[in-house]
Amino acid sequence: MIQFERSSVMNFENAIRGARNPMNSWAKGDSYYDEKGQYILGPNDLSLAKRLRLAGPDHRKYIRQIFVSVDITAPLYWWKEYDTYKISTVANSTSTMHKIHAKEFTLDDFSHDHLTEEGLESLKRTVSDLERIRQKYLEEKKKEDWYTLVQLLPSSYEQMRTCTMNYENLINMYYSRKSHKLMEWHSFCDWVQTLPYAKELILAEKEKEEG
Template sequence: MIELERTSVFNLENAMRGARNPMNSWNRMDSYYDENHEYVLGPNDLSLATRLRKAGSDHRKFIRQIMVSVDITAPLYWWKEYDTYKVATVANSTSTMHKIHAKSFELDDFSHDHLSENGLRVLNLIIANLEEIRLRYVESKNREDWYDMIQLLPSSYNQMRTCTLNYETLVNIYYARRNHKLEEWHHFCDWIGNLPYAKELIIAEEGQ
C-alpha cells in the first residue's frame, strides 16, 4: 500500500530561466502563468527543455532545480528501499520512536493488501499483542514494553513522510524502479508520470 498526497511542484519558472543562461536566450522565453496560477511552458521553452533533457545529465542540469514536495504514506519495507536515494532528497517522517504508543494499533496501520488468509490471521495476532503491550506501556512507562513495541513492529507498518525531491532524482527513480516486483513502486512511477511535463522532462526515453 502506498498513498501520495499533497503534491506540489515548484521553481519551474526559475529552472527554465536558468536553462537559457548559457546562450543568453532569455528573450525567447514564452512561458506564462495561467488563470489557475500554474506555470505553462510555451512552445519555445518546451522545445528547449525537451532537447536539453534528451542531451544527457550534463545538459539537463535545470531539471535538478524543478522541485517536488509530497506526503507519502508507505510501509517500512518500502521506505527501506526508498532510502537508497539520499542525493537531493529531504524527508521529515512521523516518529515511531516518540509516538508509537500515542494511538491504538489497528489493522489499517499496516499494509496488508497482498496478505494471504493465514498471513492476515498472523498479522491480527501481532496487532493484538502490540496493543496489549502498548496499553501496558501507557500505564507503566516501562522501558521493556517500549522496546517490545519497537522491536516487534512489522515492516508492513505504514509511515508517513513529507518528502522533497527534484526532477533529476525522479528520472533515476523512474528508470530504476518502473519494473520492480513491489507494487508500491509501480504506483510511485505512475505518480511520477502524472507530474507536470513528466513525459517530456522525466520519462523521455534515454538517447532519443
C-alpha cells in the same frame, strides 16, 4: 499500500530561465502563468527543455532545479528501499520512536493488501499483541514494554513522510524501479507520471526510444 498526498511542483519559471543562460537566449522565452496560477511552458521553452533533457545530465542541469514536495504514506519495507536515494532528497517523517505508543494499533496501520489468508491472520494476532503491550506500557511506563513495541513492530507498518526531491531524482527513481517486484514502486511510477510535464521531462528517454 502507498499513498501520495499534497503534491507540489515548484520553481519551473526559474529553472527554465536558467536553462537559457548559456546561450543568452532569454528573449526567446515564451512561458507564462495561466489564470489558475499554473506555469505553462510555451512552445520555444518546451522545445528547449526537451532537447536539453535528452542531451544528458551535463546539459539538463535545469532539471535539478525543478523541485517536488509530497506527503507519502508507505510501509517501512518500502521506505528502506526509498532511503537508498540520499542525494538531493530530504524526508521528514512521523516518529515511531516518540509516538509508537500514542494511538491504538489497528489492522489499517499496516499494509496488508497482498497478504494470504494465513498471513492476514498472523498479522491480526501481532496487532492484537502490540495493542496489549501498548496498553501495558501506558499503565506501567516500563521501558522494556516500549522496547518490545519497537522490536515487535512489523515492516508492514505504515509511516508518513514529507519528502522533497527534484526531477533528476525522479528520472533515476522511475527508470530504476518501474519494473520492480514491489507494487508500491509501480504506484510511485504512476504518481510520477501525473506531475507537470512528466512525459516530456522525466519519461523522455522512453519517447526517444519509441521515436
